[in-house]
Every structure is written in structure tokens, then in C-alpha cells.
Amino acid sequence: MGEMVFRQVDLSTEEVDALEARYVPLTEAVRELVAATILSNADDDVVAEALAAVREVTAKLSASVETDHSGVNYNGAGRSWNWGNAGSGERNAIAPPIDLKTNPDGSTYADLVLGAAYEGPPGHVHGGVSALLLDHLMGVTASQMSRPTFTGTLTLRYRNPLPLGPIRVEGRVAREEGRKVFVEASITGSDGIALEADGVFITPTWSPSLEATQN
Numbered sequence: 001m002g003e004m005v006f007r008q009v010d011l012s013t014e015e016v017d018a019l020e021a022r023y024v025p026l027t028e029a030v031r032e033l034v035a036a037t038i039l040s041n042a043d044d045d046v047v048a049e050a051l052a053a054v055r056e057v058t059a060k061l062s063a064s065v066e067t068d069h070s071g072v073n074y075n076g077a078g079r080s081w082n083w084g085n086a087g088s089g090e091r092n093a094i095a096p097p098i099d100l101k102t103n104p105d106g107s108t109y110a111d112l113v114l115g116a117a118y119e120g121p122p123g124h125v126h127g128g129v130s131a132l133l134l135d136h137l138m139g140v141t142a143s144q145m146s147r148p149t150f151t152g153t154l155t156l157r158y159r160n161p162l163p164l165g166p167i168r169v170e171g172r173v174a175r176e177e178g179r180k181v182f183v184e185a186s187i188t189g190s191d192g193i194a195l196e197a198d199g200v201f202i203t204p205t206w207s208p209s210l211e212a213t214q215n
């Protein structure tokens with residue numbers, strides 16, 4: 001297995017929150033840029049201007065890049081962050097804009113709006129995006145944010161096309177057997193239920209290696 005390191009970073013929770021607050025508006029603006037890039041009818045001059053501006057700002061941001069992935073980090077107070085996570089990273093404009101909530105009974109849900117960047121069939125959500133949302137929400141549900149769990153098997157039933165627009169993803173732990181956590185989930189869109197899923201999430205025998213670093 002390749003190296004999988006969870007990094008302990010010497011930052012206070014306030015410092016992590018401040019960093020997140022600095023970048024989240026940028027993530028949201030980049031999502032708007034992605035949508036505008038897909039939908040724009042601008043002429044050659046405007047597109048050339050946008051290209052130069054995006055290249056310039058990307059060069060400015062890239063000047064301080066030190067690594068090729070952001071990883072899973074945590075501090076001494078137990079605050080963890082995974083800014084690049086493909087399913088939910090707060091600084092990842094490619095990730096769906098998910099804000100996952102946990103109910104007192106451990107079940108989870110997220111209400112979000114999927115726009116032009118998530119299209120598959122005309123006007124509808126790409127099946128792989130639905131799978132990404134479910135894998136992520138079900139993995140968090142299985143972990144109860146207290147233990148690492150990996151997707152073992154994920155079974156999806158695409159019952160109806162899912163229109164772009166507002167959707168709700170919901171999940172709950174159905175049962176546990178040893179290291180296996182069985183999770184059920186669904187996605188509902190403006191036309192009603194679109195997907196049902198069940199999955200087996202497994203706590204590995206190995207513990208994640210924890211690496212302390214100075215930041």
C-alpha cells in the first residue's frame with residue numbers, strides 16, 4: 001500500500017478557521033468562474049482577456065505552492081481539515097458544494113444545489129457525481145467522525161434521472177458487524193427520489209500513521 005499519512009500540524013483551531021475563512025470565498029468564486037466558462041457566449045476579445053487574467057492570478061497563487069496535495073491534517077485540539085478532498089474540500093472548487101450535517105442519532109444529510117458543472121444527461125446530474133456525493137456522505141456517516149472507514153463496496157440504484165438544481169442527500173448506519181459498517185443512503189431531487197445506495201465501509205486493521213510537523 002502507498003504511504004497514507006495523517007499530519008498533525010502546529011496550528012491553533014482559530015488559525016485553521018482563519019485560513020479556511022480566507023480561502024472559502026475564493027473557492028466559491030472559482031466555482032462561479034467554472035460555471036461562467038461553461039455557459040458564456042462572450043466574444044474572442046473577452047475570452048482572451050479572461051484567459052490572461054486567470055493565468056495571471058493562477059501564477060500569483062502558485063508562487064507559494066509547496067506540495068502537490070493538501071492531505072488530511074489535524075491539530076492538537078482535534079480539529080481536522082482536508083482542503084483538497086474531492087468530495088467536500090473547502091478549498092476545492094471541483095468538489096460539489098456540500099455542507100454535510102449530522103443529526104443527533106448519527107444519520108446525515110446535505111442540501112445543495114448542483115449547476116452546469118455537474119451535468120451528464122441534458123439538464124441532469126452526471127451519474128459519477130451522484131456516486132461521489134453518496135460515497136462521501138456514506139463514508140462520513142460510517143466513520144461517525146471518530147474512526148477511519150474505507151469504502152469496501154458501494155451499490156447504487158439509479159431509479160430516476162436527477163435534474164440539476166436543488167438536491168438532498170441522506171444517509172444512516174443500518175448495522176455493524178465487526179469492522180464492517182453497513183450504510184444506506186438516497187438522493188432526492190426536484191422530481192422526487194432519484195438514487196438509492198447501500199454500502200459496506202470497513203475500518204482497516206492498520207491505524208493511520210500520524211506525523212507531527214511544524215507549519
Ligand SMILES: CCCCCCCCCCCCCC(=O)SCCNC(=O)CCNC(=O)[C@H](O)C(C)(C)COP(=O)(O)OP(=O)(O)OC[C@H]1O[C@@H](n2cnc3c(N)ncnc32)[C@H](O)[C@@H]1OP(=O)(O)O
Nearest residue numbers: 136139140143145146147148150151152153200202204205
Ligand atoms: C479518526 C479520523 C476520522 C476521520 C473521518 C473522515 C471521514 C471521511 C470520509 C471519507 C469518505 C470517502 C471514502 C472513500 O472514498 S475511501 C477510498 C476508497 N476505498 C479504498 O481505497 C479502499 C481500498 N480497499 C482496502 O483498503 C481494503 O480492501 C479494505 C480496508 C476495504 C478491506 O481490507 P481488510 O484487509 O481490512 O479486509 P479483510 O480481508 O480483513 O476483511 C474484513 C471483512 O470485510 C469484508 N470485506 C473485505 N473487503 C470488502 C469489500 N471490498 N467489500 C465488502 N466487504 C469486504 C470481508 O469479507 C471481511 O468480512 P468478514 O469475513 O469478517 O465478515
